[in-house]
Amino acid sequence: MKCIFCEYCRMEREYKLKKVKLNKVIRGKAYEFVITGAYCETCGERVTIPGILDLNALEIDKQYRQFEDIVTIEEIRNIMEIYQIGKTPLSIVLGFGEITIPRYLDGQVPSKQYSEILKKALRSPKYMKEKLLENKEKITTAAFKKSMKATDELIHALSISTQMMNVICMILEELGEVSPLMLQKLLYYTQGVSLALNHEPIFEEDCQAWVHGPVYPTVYQLFKGFSFNPIDDQRYAIIKNIQNVLSVSQQNVVHLVANTFGIYGAKSLEKLTHNEKPWLLSRQGYDEGIPSQEVITKDLINAYFLDMHRQYDFTCVEGINKYINESLNK
Ligand SMILES: [Zn+2]
Incomplete structure (x- = not known):
């Protein structure tokens, strides 16, 4: 039991902490604050314990700011x-x-x-x-x-959609270390597999047919300063705590992609995208190495991945891995 000297009992007494109301006028306006008081268990009078004044000053400050909607x-x-x-x-x-x-x-x-x-x-x-x-x-x-x-x-x-943020967070969590280049490829494959299996885009953003493969520009802007491990970067903390809005079937798609495309290196995935119709068709008229900001439409991605799903069965890890192996060896 905690004890303190009680001025009324003139001796050490046990005390109890209680919430009490305090009326106070600040800048001409009356407020009712709730603070903490210590009371002698024997006589019931108020006693002073170390630190309680500071604690209550902080409480009053906090409550005053809440009443007046003042920044803390x-x-x-x-x-x-x-x-x-x-x-x-x-x-x-x-x-x-x-x-x-x-x-x-x-x-x-x-x-x-x-x-x-x-x-x-x-x-x-x-x-x-x-x-x-x-x-x-x-x-x-x-x-x-x-x-x-x-x-x-x-x-x-x-400016990045919540859906896209959720996909990025899931990929980073599943794979731990993902370079920005790798992340771009995995976002693209997540969109492709989602269109093929769930018949809907998993996020609204469109990618562009850049020299090194499909790129989502807003994600590129956000992560371009990251070296090779975004998860260690402070900026990751900004997006990590957003609410998860992905459905179970959408989460399954991300999981599937992380466990198939995600085990290859960024360079292999780059080669893979360069063998695929959506990137190739969107870069028509551009020579190798010429920068382009042409959008790879969701229709193109949808048609291609639906076709590959029919050939290889993208519902399972084996089907997707078979597709990757055959495409890389072309
Ligand atoms: Zn007392």
């Missing part, structure tokens, strides 16, 4: 983290005084107006980008570049 210190830290920006440059970029954000981090409660600006920055990377460009000259080049890069990556990440 944690949210401000999130802004700094996701946009890779320090407290002083963030102050300047958002048009505040240089020491405003440092003060907020120390506990000062922002005004409603500044709080709204901070919330908008947290919600919208596009808004953050506008502010960065607007105040580019007022912060160091290094700080500007670093934050712009992180902001652009977030904008790209948010």
